[in-house]
Amino acid sequence: MARLAQYSHRLSVPPGKTFIQEGEAATDFYIVTAGHVKLFTLMPDGRRQITGFGQSGDFLGLASGATYAFSAEALGPLSLCRFSRTGLGLLRREFPELELRLMEEASRELVQAQRRMLLLGRKTARERLASFLLEQHHRSPTREIVIHLPMSRTGIADYLGLTIETVSRTLNALQREMMITIAQVTQITLLNLPALEHLARGG
Secondary structure, three states: OHHHHHOEEEEEEOOOOEEEOOOOEOOEEEEEEEOEEEEEEEOOOOOEEEEEEEEOOOEEOOOOOOEOOOEEEEOOOEEEEEEEHHHHHHHHHHOOHHHHHHHHHHHHHHHHHHHHHHHHHHOOHHHHHHHHHHHHHHHOOOOOOEEEOOOOHHHHHHHHOOOHHHHHHHHHHHHHOOOEEEEEOOEEEEOOHHHHHHHHOOO
16 A cells, blocks of 8 residues: 555545546546546537546546546545556556456446446436436445435436436436435435336336
8 A cells, every 4th residue: 555655646626626638648547535526528519428427436547548538527525546557557567466456447447338328228217217326326335225416417317318307207206106205306215126126127
């Protein structure tokens, strides 16, 4: 850890600030140590497309090539560790066991991208919302049934390829069906996990 710290820099990023720019040289990668991140790409017409959300413990940019394939913006107060790829190469030679850990994280980034393609390409609005809620549940360290969403309804809609009206209407329908309760916009309780899992699978 002492050697790793030599090649890292701790950063504090204010809400709304972009710290990774799509298309820039991918000279560094980041580990989120506290807070939440919005990942997005720019479409040809200038619109943003949200491609994912990051949280504490996530690696960002590890699977990038010569340039970053996405931009990253702080959703709230954010703490990061930034590592140079040059320093990482030296550490890989010094600590061979680090290679496996980094490969696992890079593979996780690719698996998430594949899941998102399935989410947008094959699932209905109800299935997308159920999948999203379960994803947030499974990413919680304690697997609490009460999930706190750091992103807005607009962000959820953008991520799922839906309109904000469809997101609100579908969430209200899931609440009427006693699968969830909505205490406030950012706090949702998952009442019936088996039913949500069945729905997410296309049931």
